[in-house]
Amino acid sequence: MVNCPTHQLEVEGISVHYGRRQVLHNMTFAPMRAGRVTALLGPNGSGKSTLMRGIAGLTRAEGHIRLAGQDLSKLGVGERARLAAYLPQSLPPAVHLQVIEAVMVARRAGEAVSAECALRESTDVLEELGIGQLALRYMDELSGGQRQMVGLAQALVRRPAMLLLDEPLSALDLRYQFAVMDVVRRETRKRHIVTLLVVHDLNIALQRAHDVVYMRDGQLVAQGAVMAVTTPAVLAKVYGVQTRLEVCPRGLPHVLVDGIMGDSA
Ligand SMILES: Nc1ncnc2c1ncn2[C@@H]1O[C@H](COP(=O)(O)OP(=O)(O)OP(=O)(O)O)[C@@H](O)[C@H]1O
Ligand SMILES: [Mg+2]
Incomplete structure:
Protein backbone atom coordinates (compact mmCIF):
# COMPACT_ATOMS: atom_id res chain seq x y z
CA MET A 1 0.00 0.00 0.00
CA VAL A 2 1.24 3.49 -0.86
CA ASN A 3 1.53 5.32 2.44
CA CYS A 4 3.21 8.71 2.51
CA PRO A 5 2.20 12.23 3.61
CA THR A 6 1.89 13.49 0.01
CA HIS A 7 -0.37 10.64 -1.05
CA GLN A 8 -3.11 12.18 -3.16
CA LEU A 9 -5.13 11.63 -6.32
CA GLU A 10 -4.56 14.10 -9.12
CA VAL A 11 -6.94 14.19 -12.07
CA GLU A 12 -6.19 16.65 -14.85
CA GLY A 13 -7.88 17.29 -18.18
CA ILE A 14 -9.96 14.12 -18.14
CA SER A 15 -12.27 13.65 -21.16
CA VAL A 16 -14.35 10.63 -22.11
CA HIS A 17 -16.24 9.93 -25.33
CA TYR A 18 -18.79 7.18 -25.92
CA GLY A 19 -18.60 6.84 -29.69
CA ARG A 20 -18.84 10.38 -31.01
CA ARG A 21 -20.61 11.69 -27.92
CA GLN A 22 -18.42 13.47 -25.36
CA VAL A 23 -19.56 12.79 -21.81
CA LEU A 24 -16.70 14.25 -19.72
CA HIS A 25 -15.30 17.60 -20.86
CA ASN A 26 -11.68 18.21 -19.96
CA MET A 27 -12.27 18.03 -16.20
CA THR A 28 -9.49 19.08 -13.84
CA PHE A 29 -9.83 18.61 -10.08
CA ALA A 30 -7.93 19.94 -7.13
CA PRO A 31 -5.86 17.08 -5.65
CA MET A 32 -7.90 14.70 -3.49
CA ARG A 33 -5.91 14.00 -0.35
CA ALA A 34 -5.46 10.72 1.44
CA GLY A 35 -7.20 10.39 4.78
CA ARG A 36 -10.24 12.34 3.57
CA VAL A 37 -13.55 11.10 2.16
CA THR A 38 -14.68 12.95 -0.96
CA ALA A 39 -18.33 12.67 -2.04
CA LEU A 40 -19.01 13.01 -5.77
CA LEU A 41 -22.45 14.50 -6.42
CA GLY A 42 -24.43 15.45 -9.50
CA PRO A 43 -27.67 14.75 -11.35
CA ASN A 44 -28.48 11.47 -13.09
CA GLY A 45 -26.51 11.18 -16.31
CA SER A 46 -24.00 13.90 -15.34
CA GLY A 47 -21.04 11.51 -15.73
CA LYS A 48 -20.23 10.39 -12.17
CA SER A 49 -19.95 6.68 -12.99
CA THR A 50 -18.05 7.47 -16.17
CA LEU A 51 -15.56 9.49 -14.11
CA MET A 52 -15.20 6.70 -11.54
CA ARG A 53 -14.62 4.11 -14.25
CA GLY A 54 -12.16 6.42 -16.01
CA ILE A 55 -10.14 6.81 -12.79
CA ALA A 56 -10.30 3.04 -12.18
CA GLY A 57 -9.00 2.44 -15.71
CA LEU A 58 -12.13 0.59 -16.85
CA THR A 59 -13.24 3.23 -19.38
CA ARG A 60 -10.83 4.82 -21.84
CA ALA A 61 -10.14 8.38 -20.74
CA GLU A 62 -7.89 11.12 -22.05
CA GLY A 63 -5.97 13.16 -19.48
CA HIS A 64 -3.68 12.56 -16.53
CA ILE A 65 -4.50 10.50 -13.48
CA ARG A 66 -1.81 10.20 -10.82
CA LEU A 67 -1.89 8.52 -7.45
CA ALA A 68 0.91 9.45 -5.07
CA GLY A 69 2.71 10.91 -8.09
CA GLN A 70 2.42 7.67 -10.08
CA ASP A 71 0.84 7.91 -13.54
CA LEU A 72 -1.89 5.26 -13.45
CA SER A 73 -2.13 5.02 -17.24
CA LYS A 74 1.40 3.58 -17.26
CA LEU A 75 0.41 0.65 -15.04
CA GLY A 76 -0.86 -2.70 -16.22
CA VAL A 77 -4.46 -3.67 -15.54
CA GLY A 78 -3.53 -5.94 -12.61
CA GLU A 79 -1.29 -3.41 -10.90
CA ARG A 80 -3.87 -0.65 -11.34
CA ALA A 81 -6.59 -2.88 -9.92
CA ARG A 82 -4.39 -3.63 -6.88
CA LEU A 83 -3.93 0.08 -6.16
CA ALA A 84 -7.56 1.08 -6.69
CA ALA A 85 -10.51 -0.92 -5.41
CA TYR A 86 -13.62 -0.07 -7.40
CA LEU A 87 -17.17 -0.92 -6.34
CA PRO A 88 -19.48 -0.60 -9.36
CA GLN A 89 -22.94 0.97 -9.22
CA SER A 90 -24.52 -2.29 -10.49
CA LEU A 91 -23.04 -5.35 -8.87
CA PRO A 92 -22.17 -8.29 -11.16
CA PRO A 93 -24.40 -11.39 -10.92
CA ALA A 94 -23.77 -13.29 -7.69
CA VAL A 95 -21.93 -16.58 -7.84
CA HIS A 96 -22.75 -19.62 -5.69
CA LEU A 97 -20.01 -18.99 -3.14
CA GLN A 98 -20.24 -18.47 0.57
CA VAL A 99 -19.72 -14.85 1.64
CA ILE A 100 -16.49 -15.66 3.48
CA GLU A 101 -15.13 -17.46 0.40
CA ALA A 102 -16.03 -14.53 -1.86
CA VAL A 103 -14.23 -12.08 0.43
CA MET A 104 -11.20 -14.40 0.69
CA VAL A 105 -11.05 -14.67 -3.11
CA ALA A 106 -10.99 -10.86 -3.29
CA ARG A 107 -8.18 -10.73 -0.69
CA ARG A 108 -6.06 -13.27 -2.58
CA ALA A 109 -6.64 -11.77 -6.06
CA GLY A 110 -3.32 -10.50 -7.35
CA GLU A 111 -1.46 -11.07 -4.07
CA ALA A 112 -0.02 -14.23 -2.58
CA VAL A 113 -1.59 -14.48 0.87
CA SER A 114 -1.96 -17.68 2.88
CA ALA A 115 -5.49 -19.08 3.24
CA GLU A 116 -5.17 -18.69 7.02
CA CYS A 117 -4.26 -15.01 6.74
CA ALA A 118 -6.98 -14.34 4.13
CA LEU A 119 -9.54 -16.04 6.37
CA ARG A 120 -8.57 -13.95 9.40
CA GLU A 121 -8.58 -10.65 7.48
CA SER A 122 -11.85 -11.47 5.71
CA THR A 123 -13.50 -12.34 9.02
CA ASP A 124 -12.23 -9.08 10.53
CA VAL A 125 -13.63 -6.98 7.66
CA LEU A 126 -17.03 -8.65 7.87
CA GLU A 127 -17.11 -8.01 11.62
CA GLU A 128 -16.07 -4.42 11.16
CA LEU A 129 -18.92 -3.86 8.71
CA GLY A 130 -21.34 -5.51 11.13
CA ILE A 131 -22.13 -8.43 8.80
CA GLY A 132 -20.19 -11.23 10.47
CA GLN A 133 -23.44 -13.20 10.69
CA LEU A 134 -23.51 -13.46 6.86
CA ALA A 135 -20.14 -15.27 6.60
CA LEU A 136 -21.56 -18.72 5.84
CA ARG A 137 -24.49 -17.57 3.70
CA TYR A 138 -24.38 -17.97 -0.09
CA MET A 139 -23.86 -14.88 -2.25
CA ASP A 140 -26.73 -15.79 -4.59
CA GLU A 141 -29.13 -16.01 -1.63
CA VAL A 157 -10.15 -6.41 2.30
CA ARG A 158 -7.87 -5.86 -0.68
CA ARG A 159 -6.08 -3.03 1.18
CA PRO A 160 -6.07 -0.61 -1.75
CA ALA A 161 -4.36 2.78 -1.85
CA MET A 162 -7.59 4.24 -3.25
CA LEU A 163 -11.26 3.35 -2.75
CA LEU A 164 -13.67 4.20 -5.58
CA LEU A 165 -17.24 3.48 -4.47
CA ASP A 166 -20.07 4.14 -6.92
CA GLU A 167 -23.28 4.57 -4.91
CA PRO A 168 -22.28 2.16 -2.11
CA LEU A 169 -25.31 3.22 -0.05
CA SER A 170 -28.03 2.89 -2.70
CA ALA A 171 -29.52 -0.39 -1.39
CA LEU A 172 -28.84 0.12 2.31
CA ASP A 173 -31.26 0.83 5.14
CA LEU A 174 -30.81 3.96 7.25
CA ARG A 175 -28.66 2.30 9.90
CA TYR A 176 -26.29 0.64 7.41
CA GLN A 177 -25.96 3.87 5.41
CA PHE A 178 -24.49 5.60 8.44
CA ALA A 179 -22.59 2.49 9.57
CA VAL A 180 -20.92 2.23 6.15
CA ARG A 191 -5.04 3.42 6.28
CA HIS A 192 -4.31 6.89 4.89
CA ILE A 193 -6.02 6.14 1.58
CA VAL A 194 -7.86 8.26 -0.98
CA THR A 195 -11.62 7.64 -0.96
CA LEU A 196 -14.01 8.93 -3.59
CA LEU A 197 -17.65 7.89 -3.37
CA VAL A 198 -20.80 8.70 -5.29
CA VAL A 199 -23.91 9.40 -3.25
CA HIS A 200 -27.26 10.96 -4.09
CA ASP A 201 -28.25 11.75 -0.51
CA LEU A 202 -26.98 15.27 -0.03
CA ASN A 203 -27.53 15.24 3.72
CA GLY A 224 -13.77 21.72 -1.71
CA ALA A 225 -14.54 21.22 1.98
CA VAL A 226 -18.22 20.35 2.44
CA MET A 227 -19.41 23.55 4.12
CA ALA A 228 -17.10 25.82 2.16
CA VAL A 229 -18.57 24.97 -1.24
CA THR A 230 -22.13 23.83 -0.54
CA THR A 231 -24.33 26.89 -1.08
CA PRO A 232 -27.87 27.41 -2.42
CA ALA A 233 -26.32 28.95 -5.55
CA VAL A 234 -24.19 25.86 -6.21
CA LEU A 235 -27.12 23.51 -5.56
CA ALA A 236 -29.30 25.57 -7.89
CA LYS A 237 -26.68 25.30 -10.63
CA VAL A 238 -26.11 21.58 -10.13
CA TYR A 239 -29.66 20.32 -9.52
CA GLY A 240 -31.98 23.19 -10.49
CA VAL A 241 -33.57 23.29 -7.03
CA GLN A 242 -34.17 26.06 -4.48
CA THR A 243 -32.70 25.12 -1.14
CA ARG A 244 -32.00 26.31 2.37
CA LEU A 245 -28.95 25.16 4.26
CA GLU A 246 -29.44 24.87 7.99
CA VAL A 247 -27.33 23.71 10.89
CA CYS A 248 -29.04 21.71 13.61
CA PRO A 249 -28.47 22.48 17.31
CA ARG A 250 -25.78 19.76 17.38
CA GLY A 251 -23.88 21.53 14.61
CA LEU A 252 -24.73 19.15 11.74
CA PRO A 253 -25.63 20.74 8.40
CA HIS A 254 -28.68 19.72 6.40
CA VAL A 255 -30.40 20.86 3.23
CA LEU A 256 -34.09 21.60 2.84
CA VAL A 257 -35.54 21.73 -0.66
CA ASP A 258 -38.12 24.51 -1.07
CA GLY A 259 -38.87 24.03 -4.74
CA ILE A 260 -37.81 23.07 -8.19
CA MET A 261 -36.60 25.94 -10.34
CA GLY A 262 -38.79 26.80 -13.27
CA ASP A 263 -41.71 25.22 -11.39
CA SER A 264 -44.32 27.89 -10.54
CA ALA A 265 -46.54 25.53 -8.48
N1 LIG B 1 -21.54 2.56 -22.06
C1 LIG B 1 -22.12 3.70 -22.46
N2 LIG B 1 -22.32 3.96 -23.78
C2 LIG B 1 -22.86 5.11 -24.17
N3 LIG B 1 -23.29 6.08 -23.36
C3 LIG B 1 -23.13 5.89 -22.04
C4 LIG B 1 -22.55 4.68 -21.51
N4 LIG B 1 -22.53 4.76 -20.15
C5 LIG B 1 -23.08 5.95 -19.86
N5 LIG B 1 -23.45 6.62 -20.98
C6 LIG B 1 -24.04 7.97 -21.03
O1 LIG B 1 -23.10 8.86 -20.46
C7 LIG B 1 -23.75 9.84 -19.65
C8 LIG B 1 -23.18 9.77 -18.23
O2 LIG B 1 -23.56 8.51 -17.66
P1 LIG B 1 -23.08 8.07 -16.21
O3 LIG B 1 -23.50 6.67 -16.03
O4 LIG B 1 -21.64 8.39 -16.06
O5 LIG B 1 -23.95 9.08 -15.31
P2 LIG B 1 -24.14 9.13 -13.74
O6 LIG B 1 -23.81 10.54 -13.31
O7 LIG B 1 -23.37 8.05 -13.08
O8 LIG B 1 -25.71 8.92 -13.57
P3 LIG B 1 -26.56 8.14 -12.42
O9 LIG B 1 -26.66 9.11 -11.25
O10 LIG B 1 -27.89 7.95 -13.05
O11 LIG B 1 -25.85 6.88 -12.07
C9 LIG B 1 -25.25 9.55 -19.73
O12 LIG B 1 -25.82 10.39 -20.69
C10 LIG B 1 -25.30 8.10 -20.18
O13 LIG B 1 -26.46 7.86 -20.96
MG1 LIG C 1 -23.88 6.38 -12.01
Missing part, protein backbone atom coordinates in the same frame (compact mmCIF):
# COMPACT_ATOMS: atom_id res chain seq x y z
CA LEU A 142 -28.50 -12.53 -0.20
CA SER A 143 -30.70 -9.44 -0.37
CA GLY A 144 -29.61 -6.47 -2.50
CA GLY A 145 -28.37 -4.51 0.52
CA GLN A 146 -26.53 -7.52 1.98
CA ARG A 147 -24.75 -8.03 -1.37
CA GLN A 148 -23.79 -4.39 -1.45
CA MET A 149 -22.24 -4.72 2.02
CA VAL A 150 -20.28 -7.80 0.90
CA GLY A 151 -19.11 -5.86 -2.19
CA LEU A 152 -17.76 -3.20 0.15
CA ALA A 153 -16.06 -5.88 2.28
CA GLN A 154 -14.40 -7.23 -0.90
CA ALA A 155 -13.14 -3.75 -1.75
CA LEU A 156 -11.81 -3.03 1.77
CA MET A 181 -20.04 5.93 6.06
CA ASP A 182 -18.51 5.65 9.53
CA VAL A 183 -16.46 2.57 8.55
CA VAL A 184 -15.34 4.23 5.32
CA ARG A 185 -14.28 7.39 7.20
CA ARG A 186 -12.43 5.38 9.84
CA GLU A 187 -10.62 3.15 7.32
CA THR A 188 -9.76 6.10 5.09
CA ARG A 189 -8.07 7.85 7.99
CA LYS A 190 -6.48 4.76 9.54
CA ILE A 204 -25.42 12.16 4.33
CA ALA A 205 -22.68 13.70 2.16
CA LEU A 206 -22.84 16.95 4.15
CA GLN A 207 -22.74 15.15 7.49
CA ARG A 208 -20.22 12.40 6.79
CA ALA A 209 -17.89 13.40 3.92
CA HIS A 210 -14.95 15.77 4.39
CA ASP A 211 -14.96 17.16 0.86
CA VAL A 212 -17.45 17.33 -2.00
CA VAL A 213 -17.19 17.48 -5.77
CA TYR A 214 -20.26 18.80 -7.60
CA MET A 215 -20.52 18.07 -11.31
CA ARG A 216 -23.08 18.59 -14.04
CA ASP A 217 -23.09 17.68 -17.75
CA GLY A 218 -19.57 16.27 -17.57
CA GLN A 219 -18.13 19.45 -16.07
CA LEU A 220 -16.90 20.40 -12.62
CA VAL A 221 -19.14 22.93 -10.85
CA ALA A 222 -17.49 23.16 -7.41
CA GLN A 223 -15.01 21.27 -5.24
Whole structure:
Protein backbone atom coordinates (compact mmCIF):
# COMPACT_ATOMS: atom_id res chain seq x y z
CA MET A 1 0.00 0.00 0.00
CA VAL A 2 1.24 3.49 -0.86
CA ASN A 3 1.53 5.32 2.44
CA CYS A 4 3.21 8.71 2.51
CA PRO A 5 2.20 12.23 3.61
CA THR A 6 1.89 13.49 0.01
CA HIS A 7 -0.37 10.64 -1.05
CA GLN A 8 -3.11 12.18 -3.16
CA LEU A 9 -5.13 11.63 -6.32
CA GLU A 10 -4.56 14.10 -9.12
CA VAL A 11 -6.94 14.19 -12.07
CA GLU A 12 -6.19 16.65 -14.85
CA GLY A 13 -7.88 17.29 -18.18
CA ILE A 14 -9.96 14.12 -18.14
CA SER A 15 -12.27 13.65 -21.16
CA VAL A 16 -14.35 10.63 -22.11
CA HIS A 17 -16.24 9.93 -25.33
CA TYR A 18 -18.79 7.18 -25.92
CA GLY A 19 -18.60 6.84 -29.69
CA ARG A 20 -18.84 10.38 -31.01
CA ARG A 21 -20.61 11.69 -27.92
CA GLN A 22 -18.42 13.47 -25.36
CA VAL A 23 -19.56 12.79 -21.81
CA LEU A 24 -16.70 14.25 -19.72
CA HIS A 25 -15.30 17.60 -20.86
CA ASN A 26 -11.68 18.21 -19.96
CA MET A 27 -12.27 18.03 -16.20
CA THR A 28 -9.49 19.08 -13.84
CA PHE A 29 -9.83 18.61 -10.08
CA ALA A 30 -7.93 19.94 -7.13
CA PRO A 31 -5.86 17.08 -5.65
CA MET A 32 -7.90 14.70 -3.49
CA ARG A 33 -5.91 14.00 -0.35
CA ALA A 34 -5.46 10.72 1.44
CA GLY A 35 -7.20 10.39 4.78
CA ARG A 36 -10.24 12.34 3.57
CA VAL A 37 -13.55 11.10 2.16
CA THR A 38 -14.68 12.95 -0.96
CA ALA A 39 -18.33 12.67 -2.04
CA LEU A 40 -19.01 13.01 -5.77
CA LEU A 41 -22.45 14.50 -6.42
CA GLY A 42 -24.43 15.45 -9.50
CA PRO A 43 -27.67 14.75 -11.35
CA ASN A 44 -28.48 11.47 -13.09
CA GLY A 45 -26.51 11.18 -16.31
CA SER A 46 -24.00 13.90 -15.34
CA GLY A 47 -21.04 11.51 -15.73
CA LYS A 48 -20.23 10.39 -12.17
CA SER A 49 -19.95 6.68 -12.99
CA THR A 50 -18.05 7.47 -16.17
CA LEU A 51 -15.56 9.49 -14.11
CA MET A 52 -15.20 6.70 -11.54
CA ARG A 53 -14.62 4.11 -14.25
CA GLY A 54 -12.16 6.42 -16.01
CA ILE A 55 -10.14 6.81 -12.79
CA ALA A 56 -10.30 3.04 -12.18
CA GLY A 57 -9.00 2.44 -15.71
CA LEU A 58 -12.13 0.59 -16.85
CA THR A 59 -13.24 3.23 -19.38
CA ARG A 60 -10.83 4.82 -21.84
CA ALA A 61 -10.14 8.38 -20.74
CA GLU A 62 -7.89 11.12 -22.05
CA GLY A 63 -5.97 13.16 -19.48
CA HIS A 64 -3.68 12.56 -16.53
CA ILE A 65 -4.50 10.50 -13.48
CA ARG A 66 -1.81 10.20 -10.82
CA LEU A 67 -1.89 8.52 -7.45
CA ALA A 68 0.91 9.45 -5.07
CA GLY A 69 2.71 10.91 -8.09
CA GLN A 70 2.42 7.67 -10.08
CA ASP A 71 0.84 7.91 -13.54
CA LEU A 72 -1.89 5.26 -13.45
CA SER A 73 -2.13 5.02 -17.24
CA LYS A 74 1.40 3.58 -17.26
CA LEU A 75 0.41 0.65 -15.04
CA GLY A 76 -0.86 -2.70 -16.22
CA VAL A 77 -4.46 -3.67 -15.54
CA GLY A 78 -3.53 -5.94 -12.61
CA GLU A 79 -1.29 -3.41 -10.90
CA ARG A 80 -3.87 -0.65 -11.34
CA ALA A 81 -6.59 -2.88 -9.92
CA ARG A 82 -4.39 -3.63 -6.88
CA LEU A 83 -3.93 0.08 -6.16
CA ALA A 84 -7.56 1.08 -6.69
CA ALA A 85 -10.51 -0.92 -5.41
CA TYR A 86 -13.62 -0.07 -7.40
CA LEU A 87 -17.17 -0.92 -6.34
CA PRO A 88 -19.48 -0.60 -9.36
CA GLN A 89 -22.94 0.97 -9.22
CA SER A 90 -24.52 -2.29 -10.49
CA LEU A 91 -23.04 -5.35 -8.87
CA PRO A 92 -22.17 -8.29 -11.16
CA PRO A 93 -24.40 -11.39 -10.92
CA ALA A 94 -23.77 -13.29 -7.69
CA VAL A 95 -21.93 -16.58 -7.84
CA HIS A 96 -22.75 -19.62 -5.69
CA LEU A 97 -20.01 -18.99 -3.14
CA GLN A 98 -20.24 -18.47 0.57
CA VAL A 99 -19.72 -14.85 1.64
CA ILE A 100 -16.49 -15.66 3.48
CA GLU A 101 -15.13 -17.46 0.40
CA ALA A 102 -16.03 -14.53 -1.86
CA VAL A 103 -14.23 -12.08 0.43
CA MET A 104 -11.20 -14.40 0.69
CA VAL A 105 -11.05 -14.67 -3.11
CA ALA A 106 -10.99 -10.86 -3.29
CA ARG A 107 -8.18 -10.73 -0.69
CA ARG A 108 -6.06 -13.27 -2.58
CA ALA A 109 -6.64 -11.77 -6.06
CA GLY A 110 -3.32 -10.50 -7.35
CA GLU A 111 -1.46 -11.07 -4.07
CA ALA A 112 -0.02 -14.23 -2.58
CA VAL A 113 -1.59 -14.48 0.87
CA SER A 114 -1.96 -17.68 2.88
CA ALA A 115 -5.49 -19.08 3.24
CA GLU A 116 -5.17 -18.69 7.02
CA CYS A 117 -4.26 -15.01 6.74
CA ALA A 118 -6.98 -14.34 4.13
CA LEU A 119 -9.54 -16.04 6.37
CA ARG A 120 -8.57 -13.95 9.40
CA GLU A 121 -8.58 -10.65 7.48
CA SER A 122 -11.85 -11.47 5.71
CA THR A 123 -13.50 -12.34 9.02
CA ASP A 124 -12.23 -9.08 10.53
CA VAL A 125 -13.63 -6.98 7.66
CA LEU A 126 -17.03 -8.65 7.87
CA GLU A 127 -17.11 -8.01 11.62
CA GLU A 128 -16.07 -4.42 11.16
CA LEU A 129 -18.92 -3.86 8.71
CA GLY A 130 -21.34 -5.51 11.13
CA ILE A 131 -22.13 -8.43 8.80
CA GLY A 132 -20.19 -11.23 10.47
CA GLN A 133 -23.44 -13.20 10.69
CA LEU A 134 -23.51 -13.46 6.86
CA ALA A 135 -20.14 -15.27 6.60
CA LEU A 136 -21.56 -18.72 5.84
CA ARG A 137 -24.49 -17.57 3.70
CA TYR A 138 -24.38 -17.97 -0.09
CA MET A 139 -23.86 -14.88 -2.25
CA ASP A 140 -26.73 -15.79 -4.59
CA GLU A 141 -29.13 -16.01 -1.63
CA LEU A 142 -28.50 -12.53 -0.20
CA SER A 143 -30.70 -9.44 -0.37
CA GLY A 144 -29.61 -6.47 -2.50
CA GLY A 145 -28.37 -4.51 0.52
CA GLN A 146 -26.53 -7.52 1.98
CA ARG A 147 -24.75 -8.03 -1.37
CA GLN A 148 -23.79 -4.39 -1.45
CA MET A 149 -22.24 -4.72 2.02
CA VAL A 150 -20.28 -7.80 0.90
CA GLY A 151 -19.11 -5.86 -2.19
CA LEU A 152 -17.76 -3.20 0.15
CA ALA A 153 -16.06 -5.88 2.28
CA GLN A 154 -14.40 -7.23 -0.90
CA ALA A 155 -13.14 -3.75 -1.75
CA LEU A 156 -11.81 -3.03 1.77
CA VAL A 157 -10.15 -6.41 2.30
CA ARG A 158 -7.87 -5.86 -0.68
CA ARG A 159 -6.08 -3.03 1.18
CA PRO A 160 -6.07 -0.61 -1.75
CA ALA A 161 -4.36 2.78 -1.85
CA MET A 162 -7.59 4.24 -3.25
CA LEU A 163 -11.26 3.35 -2.75
CA LEU A 164 -13.67 4.20 -5.58
CA LEU A 165 -17.24 3.48 -4.47
CA ASP A 166 -20.07 4.14 -6.92
CA GLU A 167 -23.28 4.57 -4.91
CA PRO A 168 -22.28 2.16 -2.11
CA LEU A 169 -25.31 3.22 -0.05
CA SER A 170 -28.03 2.89 -2.70
CA ALA A 171 -29.52 -0.39 -1.39
CA LEU A 172 -28.84 0.12 2.31
CA ASP A 173 -31.26 0.83 5.14
CA LEU A 174 -30.81 3.96 7.25
CA ARG A 175 -28.66 2.30 9.90
CA TYR A 176 -26.29 0.64 7.41
CA GLN A 177 -25.96 3.87 5.41
CA PHE A 178 -24.49 5.60 8.44
CA ALA A 179 -22.59 2.49 9.57
CA VAL A 180 -20.92 2.23 6.15
CA MET A 181 -20.04 5.93 6.06
CA ASP A 182 -18.51 5.65 9.53
CA VAL A 183 -16.46 2.57 8.55
CA VAL A 184 -15.34 4.23 5.32
CA ARG A 185 -14.28 7.39 7.20
CA ARG A 186 -12.43 5.38 9.84
CA GLU A 187 -10.62 3.15 7.32
CA THR A 188 -9.76 6.10 5.09
CA ARG A 189 -8.07 7.85 7.99
CA LYS A 190 -6.48 4.76 9.54
CA ARG A 191 -5.04 3.42 6.28
CA HIS A 192 -4.31 6.89 4.89
CA ILE A 193 -6.02 6.14 1.58
CA VAL A 194 -7.86 8.26 -0.98
CA THR A 195 -11.62 7.64 -0.96
CA LEU A 196 -14.01 8.93 -3.59
CA LEU A 197 -17.65 7.89 -3.37
CA VAL A 198 -20.80 8.70 -5.29
CA VAL A 199 -23.91 9.40 -3.25
CA HIS A 200 -27.26 10.96 -4.09
CA ASP A 201 -28.25 11.75 -0.51
CA LEU A 202 -26.98 15.27 -0.03
CA ASN A 203 -27.53 15.24 3.72
CA ILE A 204 -25.42 12.16 4.33
CA ALA A 205 -22.68 13.70 2.16
CA LEU A 206 -22.84 16.95 4.15
CA GLN A 207 -22.74 15.15 7.49
CA ARG A 208 -20.22 12.40 6.79
CA ALA A 209 -17.89 13.40 3.92
CA HIS A 210 -14.95 15.77 4.39
CA ASP A 211 -14.96 17.16 0.86
CA VAL A 212 -17.45 17.33 -2.00
CA VAL A 213 -17.19 17.48 -5.77
CA TYR A 214 -20.26 18.80 -7.60
CA MET A 215 -20.52 18.07 -11.31
CA ARG A 216 -23.08 18.59 -14.04
CA ASP A 217 -23.09 17.68 -17.75
CA GLY A 218 -19.57 16.27 -17.57
CA GLN A 219 -18.13 19.45 -16.07
CA LEU A 220 -16.90 20.40 -12.62
CA VAL A 221 -19.14 22.93 -10.85
CA ALA A 222 -17.49 23.16 -7.41
CA GLN A 223 -15.01 21.27 -5.24
CA GLY A 224 -13.77 21.72 -1.71
CA ALA A 225 -14.54 21.22 1.98
CA VAL A 226 -18.22 20.35 2.44
CA MET A 227 -19.41 23.55 4.12
CA ALA A 228 -17.10 25.82 2.16
CA VAL A 229 -18.57 24.97 -1.24
CA THR A 230 -22.13 23.83 -0.54
CA THR A 231 -24.33 26.89 -1.08
CA PRO A 232 -27.87 27.41 -2.42
CA ALA A 233 -26.32 28.95 -5.55
CA VAL A 234 -24.19 25.86 -6.21
CA LEU A 235 -27.12 23.51 -5.56
CA ALA A 236 -29.30 25.57 -7.89
CA LYS A 237 -26.68 25.30 -10.63
CA VAL A 238 -26.11 21.58 -10.13
CA TYR A 239 -29.66 20.32 -9.52
CA GLY A 240 -31.98 23.19 -10.49
CA VAL A 241 -33.57 23.29 -7.03
CA GLN A 242 -34.17 26.06 -4.48
CA THR A 243 -32.70 25.12 -1.14
CA ARG A 244 -32.00 26.31 2.37
CA LEU A 245 -28.95 25.16 4.26
CA GLU A 246 -29.44 24.87 7.99
CA VAL A 247 -27.33 23.71 10.89
CA CYS A 248 -29.04 21.71 13.61
CA PRO A 249 -28.47 22.48 17.31
CA ARG A 250 -25.78 19.76 17.38
CA GLY A 251 -23.88 21.53 14.61
CA LEU A 252 -24.73 19.15 11.74
CA PRO A 253 -25.63 20.74 8.40
CA HIS A 254 -28.68 19.72 6.40
CA VAL A 255 -30.40 20.86 3.23
CA LEU A 256 -34.09 21.60 2.84
CA VAL A 257 -35.54 21.73 -0.66
CA ASP A 258 -38.12 24.51 -1.07
CA GLY A 259 -38.87 24.03 -4.74
CA ILE A 260 -37.81 23.07 -8.19
CA MET A 261 -36.60 25.94 -10.34
CA GLY A 262 -38.79 26.80 -13.27
CA ASP A 263 -41.71 25.22 -11.39
CA SER A 264 -44.32 27.89 -10.54
CA ALA A 265 -46.54 25.53 -8.48
N1 LIG B 1 -21.54 2.56 -22.06
C1 LIG B 1 -22.12 3.70 -22.46
N2 LIG B 1 -22.32 3.96 -23.78
C2 LIG B 1 -22.86 5.11 -24.17
N3 LIG B 1 -23.29 6.08 -23.36
C3 LIG B 1 -23.13 5.89 -22.04
C4 LIG B 1 -22.55 4.68 -21.51
N4 LIG B 1 -22.53 4.76 -20.15
C5 LIG B 1 -23.08 5.95 -19.86
N5 LIG B 1 -23.45 6.62 -20.98
C6 LIG B 1 -24.04 7.97 -21.03
O1 LIG B 1 -23.10 8.86 -20.46
C7 LIG B 1 -23.75 9.84 -19.65
C8 LIG B 1 -23.18 9.77 -18.23
O2 LIG B 1 -23.56 8.51 -17.66
P1 LIG B 1 -23.08 8.07 -16.21
O3 LIG B 1 -23.50 6.67 -16.03
O4 LIG B 1 -21.64 8.39 -16.06
O5 LIG B 1 -23.95 9.08 -15.31
P2 LIG B 1 -24.14 9.13 -13.74
O6 LIG B 1 -23.81 10.54 -13.31
O7 LIG B 1 -23.37 8.05 -13.08
O8 LIG B 1 -25.71 8.92 -13.57
P3 LIG B 1 -26.56 8.14 -12.42
O9 LIG B 1 -26.66 9.11 -11.25
O10 LIG B 1 -27.89 7.95 -13.05
O11 LIG B 1 -25.85 6.88 -12.07
C9 LIG B 1 -25.25 9.55 -19.73
O12 LIG B 1 -25.82 10.39 -20.69
C10 LIG B 1 -25.30 8.10 -20.18
O13 LIG B 1 -26.46 7.86 -20.96
MG1 LIG C 1 -23.88 6.38 -12.01
